[in-house]
Amino acid sequence: xxxxxxxxxxxxxxxxxxxxxxxxxxxxxxxxxxxxxxxxxxxxxxxxxxxxxxxxxxxxxxxxxxxxxxxxxxxxxxxxxxxxxxxxxxxxxxxxxxxxxxxxxxxxxxxxxxxxxxxxxxxxxxxxxxxxxxxxxxxxxxxxxxxxxxxxxxxxxxxxxxxxxxxxxxxxxxxxxxxxxxxxxxxxxxxxxxxxxxxxxxxxxxxxxxxxxxxxxxxxxxxxxxxxxxxxxx
Numbered sequence: 521x522x523x524x525x526x527x528x529x530x531x532x533x534x535x536x537x538x539x540x541x542x543x544x545x546x547x548x549x550x551x552x553x554x555x556x557x558x559x560x561x562x563x564x565x566x567x568x569x570x571x572x573x574x575x576x577x578x579x580x581x582x583x584x585x586x587x588x589x590x591x592x593x594x595x596x597x598x599x600x601x602x603x604x605x606x607x608x609x610x611x612x613x614x615x616x617x618x619x620x621x622x623x624x625x626x627x628x629x630x631x632x633x634x635x636x637x638x639x640x641x642x643x644x645x646x647x648x649x650x651x652x653x654x655x656x657x658x659x660x661x662x663x664x665x666x667x668x669x670x671x672x673x674x675x676x677x678x679x680x681x682x683x684x685x686x687x688x689x690x691x692x693x694x695x696x697x698x699x700x701x702x703x704x705x706x707x708x709x710x711x712x713x714x715x716x717x718x719x720x721x722x723x724x725x726x727x728x729x730x731x732x733x734x735x736x737x738x739x740x741x742x743x744x745x746x747x748x749x750x751x752x753x754x
Contacts, residue, residue, distance in 0.1 A: 523620075539641070541637075548562025548588065561589060563591075564637040567631065567633040574629050574666050574667055575629060575742055576664055576669045579634040583599070590621045593633075593634055595619065596619055601618045606736050614626045614627075636649055636650055637656065669712055672714065673719045683712070720737075743753070
């Protein structure tokens with residue numbers, strides 16, 4: 521058993537948050553009418569991808585009837601349609617599937633995690649709930665030794681990645697990097713480049729704050745950083 525499998529087993533068994541445990545399980549019992557035939561995952565979501573990945577993608581938390589239902593981050597909701605289409609287009613996924621955990625999707629040179637592994641009410645984890653998940657997040661930051669590009673989806677993911685580096689005794693530049701869509705930040709020598717992106721939530725995509733072209737540009741930028749001499753992933 522490798523470190524990734526061991527870590528994911530710990531994540532899935534986690535019951536540290538007194539608000540999130542009953543919430544995720546209640547959602548799994550009550551269900552949404554359109555998903556009444558589903559057996560909901562209703563547990564913390566494991567991270568997924570390749571442990572030797574060079575691209576790390578950080579989200580916020582699973583959706584109550586998305587990842588909390590399917591058992592895979594960004595799967596089963598509209599944000600996943602955006603993310604996996606963009607990943608496939610940029611060469612970081614073998615297909616643009618987003619509806620089911622068993623659909624054959626495989627990430628290429630990439631790894632997806634989140635600041636919080638359980639679905640929170642109103643998609644807003646409490647600071648204490650984020651704090652509980654830092655034990656898993658920090659271990660991933662230490663173990664993913666080949667990462668060269670980090671893509672933070674949303675300001676909370678962006679800020680908490682920087683906090684994670686600080687917990688690992690990384691001296692951050694001053695002034696601190698500021699969040700802005702498709703901005704790139706050099707944190708320091710030997711550290712991955714950090715790209716910020718708006719989160720592909722309905723709040724952003726339905727209002728036009730985030731367009732497909734804007735979102736695709738983030739992953740195209742990551743691809744060019746890894747393969748600067750070619751226009752498409754190998």
